[in-house]
Amino acid sequence: MAVNYEYIEGNPDASPLLLLHGTGGSEKDLLPIGRFLAPESPLLSIRGRVVEDGQNRYFKHTADGGFDLDNLQQETDWLFETLNELCQKFDIDYQRFVVVGYSNGANVAARALLTRPDTFHTGVLFHPMALATGDANQDLSDVRLWLSHGDTDPIVSEQNFEILTDDLQQQHADLTIFRHEQSHNLNEAELSSARTWLQSSGRLGRWREEEHK
Template sequence: MTTDIHSAFFPGKTNLAPILMLHGTGGDESDLLPIATFLFPEHPKLGIRGRINENGSNRYFIRHKDGTFDLANLAQETTWLLHAIEIETARYQLDASQLIVLGFSNGANIAAYAWLNQPTSFKTAVLLHPMMITPPKQAVNLEHHRAFATYGDLDPIVAEDNFDQLTQQLTDAHADIKIFKHHQSHHLSQAELMAAQSWIKTL
């Protein structure tokens, strides 16, 4: 595990909210660029790579061989990621308070976990196929936070009741959550991206 921050920055119009790209397992800092470009064509885009390596695949936190998660590592890596966001947004002169997170799978998971467990600079997120890792230890107020969250009913990784638990936790914390469910597996579809695009236009 390295402490180095691997990031990629793609400039855009400086008056538009910067997009923070958080990849899925096996992705990297530029992995979501095609999706980010589709959803936010003219926005500046910043990707930060997770620093956990699982059998050659990049991740944001440790998953054990039996499929369970290392919760101590999750907390540690969330703190690291939030610090990395501070460093990289300052480096590229981006307004961290205006960040919109675009997270897929593992990246969406850590973004949602961060909201429920630690103070974050970002208040808007597109969470593609997220899951609840662990319930928050204490109540949190996510008023003025908003997210678009997607689920596929053929998903072999995320159970529907798990997804529903996550979105309910966010809603109970007063976040404004728009849910999109579709007949698909744990991958991105044109239908969900079009729905995300429609939601983004309401921001």
């Protein structure tokens, strides 16, 4: 199966952004948001290869509507294999990626952070949710994340969002949380907050090289 992706070159001194779309989205959806968040960064966007009810996703549901965790692991393995291949193709420093995910894309990124050793160090996660509990086993002490939640979100409950943030904090991730009185939608205040945080995070330059000098 062909990989659907978009790559836009940027300043090689700026950290690249990995863009992961929401349910029903495509590799083009978050490109404008990525450019808004980090105007100089290279942008890489990969479309999820699962299609349910005509909508692109990064993993399947079970027959009863729950999350198919076996498929999630398979598709996450595929995503990271694809990411590494594209990094080699475009000479991208994998270790410096900032992951930017919305909804389904944010979910797979958050789950990867909690379960994989070869994951990201910096992330902007719009409306993520916990997909499972009790099995986080990573040291995330070098991970910095910005996360958002809507108070009237019908998809991500307050309880679910707190489970996710608790899991991340228990693994020592540094979290910044933005809340708004809206739903599962993105809004201007949310995007502006994410941009301000990212620009001041210290993670958009060659930060790993600087920290290891």
